[in-house]
Amino acid sequence: MRVLSQVIRTGRADLSFDGLRSEFSLPSSFPAEVLAEAEAAVSRSPGDRPDLTALPLVTIDPPGAKDLDQALCVERSGDGFVVHYAIADLGLFVTPGGPLDLEVRRRGQTIYLPDGNVPLHPTALSEGAASLLPGVVRPAVLWTFTCGADGIPSDVEARRALVRSTAQFDYATVQVSFDAGDPHPSVAALAEFGPLRRAHALSRGAIELQLPEQEIEQDGTGWKLVTRPRTAVDSWNAEISLMTGMAAASIMLEARVGILRTLPDPDAAAVASLRRSAAALDVKWPADLSPGAFLAGLDPATPEALALFTDATRLLRGAGYTAFNGSVPEVVTHAGVAAPYTHVTAPLRRLVDRFATEVCLAVTAGEELPSWLAEALPQLPSLMGSSDSLASKVDRAATDQVEAWVLAGRAGQEFDAVVLRAGDDEAEVFVAEPPILAKCAGERLPEGERIRVRLVEADPVERKVRFAGPV
Known part of the structure; x- marks a missing residue:
C-alpha cells in the first residue's frame, strides 16, 4: 500500500485549528447540567437484558479511536453465515427531553478536526461508559443476521443485550492479517461474506466512488496530508453496516414509521x-x-x-433524511445503496442513529412508539441536514488550511497532476505529491490527462491554493 504524504515541520505554535472552531462557532465544552447528567448516567443500570458477553466480538476503527460504535463477529454456520453486530446503546444513557438530549440535538453529530474533535456526547459516555471498548461489559443493541450461502439474510433480530469486545483493531492491521493468511477468528469469514455482499450491491445498482480521500495526520510539530487506498477490509466492513441499515429500513417501511436516509436515483x-x-x-x-x-x-x-x-x-446529489409515520413516503431508496436504507450504526457520533434504533426496537417488540420518539421524528431531517452541512464545511476548511500550510512559500514550483473536471478557463486537478485537490487556471484542460502545473498561490490566511497549467 502506497501512502503519499507531505509534512510540515515547524516550531510555530499557531498551526492549530482554533480559528476554524471560532469561525464556525463550534462549542468548546458542554454546559454544566449536560455534564452532570452524563456523569450520572454512567452508573445507570442496564436493566434486565440477556448476557451475551461470550460472543467473541471485535472492533475495527481508525487507529487511536475511543468512540467505538460497533463490534462484530462473522461466523460460518453450515453453508451460510451468522453475523453479530453490536451497536452502542445510547438509548440507555440519554433521557428524552433532558439537558443531554437537547444538547445533542443542537449538535447533531461529532465534528472531527485534526487536533481534536467536537463530540456529540460528553466523553464520559462517548469514550467511556457507552463506547464498546475492549475487555469491558457494555450495554448494546445487538443485531444478529442469519444468512444463507448467498449472503442474504433469512432472519434478522435486533435486541438489547450485554456484550464485551475481545479486541480493538484498526483497518490496516486487519488487512495485514488477511494478507498474511492469519486473520482473527472473529473476522476470518469476512473474506467470504464481504465479497458476497459487495456482489449483491453491484447487482442492485449501488454506486461507489473511489476518489482519493485526503486525510490529515499529525507529524511531530506539524501536519501531513495523506491519501490511503481503500482496502478490502474497509469495503467488507462497510457492507456489514450497510446490511444493518437496509434491515432497519425494511423494519421501518413494514411498520410505516421511521426515518430513512434517501437519495433520488440519478437523472x-x-x-x-x-x-x-x-x-x-x-x-x-x-x-x-x-x-x-x-x-x-x-x-x-x-x-x-x-x-x-x-x-x-453528479449521480449522487440530493441526499437527505425522510421521516414518516402512518404512510410510506414517495422516495424510500438511497441511490448510492440502491435500496431503502437508514442510519443505525453510529449513535455515538450521529444523532439520528439513536432515534432510528429506538424505532426498530419498538417495532420488533410489537410496541407503540413512545410519544417522545414519535414527536422527534419530523424534527430530525432538519437537525441532521444542518449538522451534515456544518460537518462538511468544517472538514473542507480544515483540508484547505493544511493544503495552504503545506504549499506556503512554494509559489512557482511545478507539480504532476491529473485533470479531474474541466471548465472553460479553470479545471479541478488532483496533485499526487503532496496530495492536493485544487483549482487550476487554463483553457479547457483535458479531463483524465496527466499534466504539469505550476503553483500560483498558497495563502494560509485565506486557505486558498491555486495552480496554472499545463506548463
Missing part, C-alpha cells in the same frame, strides 16, 4: 453526461452495464478513473 442527463465523458476518455462502457457496475470495474489508480469518479459525483 438521465447525469448518466448521459457520464457516458459522454467515458467515450471522450476512450473508456469502454457496455450499454447494458449500470453506472455502479461500470464505475466498480475501473482501476482507481488510473487518471481516467479519477476523472470519471469526479464526474460521477
Whole structure:
C-alpha cells in the first residue's frame, strides 16, 4: 500500500485549528447540567437484558479511536453465515427531553478536526461508559443476521443485550492479517461474506466512488496530508453496516414509521453526461452495464478513473433524511445503496442513529412508539441536514488550511497532476505529491490527462491554493 504524504515541520505554535472552531462557532465544552447528567448516567443500570458477553466480538476503527460504535463477529454456520453486530446503546444513557438530549440535538453529530474533535456526547459516555471498548461489559443493541450461502439474510433480530469486545483493531492491521493468511477468528469469514455482499450491491445498482480521500495526520510539530487506498477490509466492513441499515429500513417501511436516509436515483442527463465523458476518455462502457457496475470495474489508480469518479459525483446529489409515520413516503431508496436504507450504526457520533434504533426496537417488540420518539421524528431531517452541512464545511476548511500550510512559500514550483473536471478557463486537478485537490487556471484542460502545473498561490490566511497549467 502506497501512502503519499507531505509534512510540515515547524516550531510555530499557531498551526492549530482554533480559528476554524471560532469561525464556525463550534462549542468548546458542554454546559454544566449536560455534564452532570452524563456523569450520572454512567452508573445507570442496564436493566434486565440477556448476557451475551461470550460472543467473541471485535472492533475495527481508525487507529487511536475511543468512540467505538460497533463490534462484530462473522461466523460460518453450515453453508451460510451468522453475523453479530453490536451497536452502542445510547438509548440507555440519554433521557428524552433532558439537558443531554437537547444538547445533542443542537449538535447533531461529532465534528472531527485534526487536533481534536467536537463530540456529540460528553466523553464520559462517548469514550467511556457507552463506547464498546475492549475487555469491558457494555450495554448494546445487538443485531444478529442469519444468512444463507448467498449472503442474504433469512432472519434478522435486533435486541438489547450485554456484550464485551475481545479486541480493538484498526483497518490496516486487519488487512495485514488477511494478507498474511492469519486473520482473527472473529473476522476470518469476512473474506467470504464481504465479497458476497459487495456482489449483491453491484447487482442492485449501488454506486461507489473511489476518489482519493485526503486525510490529515499529525507529524511531530506539524501536519501531513495523506491519501490511503481503500482496502478490502474497509469495503467488507462497510457492507456489514450497510446490511444493518437496509434491515432497519425494511423494519421501518413494514411498520410505516421511521426515518430513512434517501437519495433520488440519478437523472438521465447525469448518466448521459457520464457516458459522454467515458467515450471522450476512450473508456469502454457496455450499454447494458449500470453506472455502479461500470464505475466498480475501473482501476482507481488510473487518471481516467479519477476523472470519471469526479464526474460521477453528479449521480449522487440530493441526499437527505425522510421521516414518516402512518404512510410510506414517495422516495424510500438511497441511490448510492440502491435500496431503502437508514442510519443505525453510529449513535455515538450521529444523532439520528439513536432515534432510528429506538424505532426498530419498538417495532420488533410489537410496541407503540413512545410519544417522545414519535414527536422527534419530523424534527430530525432538519437537525441532521444542518449538522451534515456544518460537518462538511468544517472538514473542507480544515483540508484547505493544511493544503495552504503545506504549499506556503512554494509559489512557482511545478507539480504532476491529473485533470479531474474541466471548465472553460479553470479545471479541478488532483496533485499526487503532496496530495492536493485544487483549482487550476487554463483553457479547457483535458479531463483524465496527466499534466504539469505550476503553483500560483498558497495563502494560509485565506486557505486558498491555486495552480496554472499545463506548463
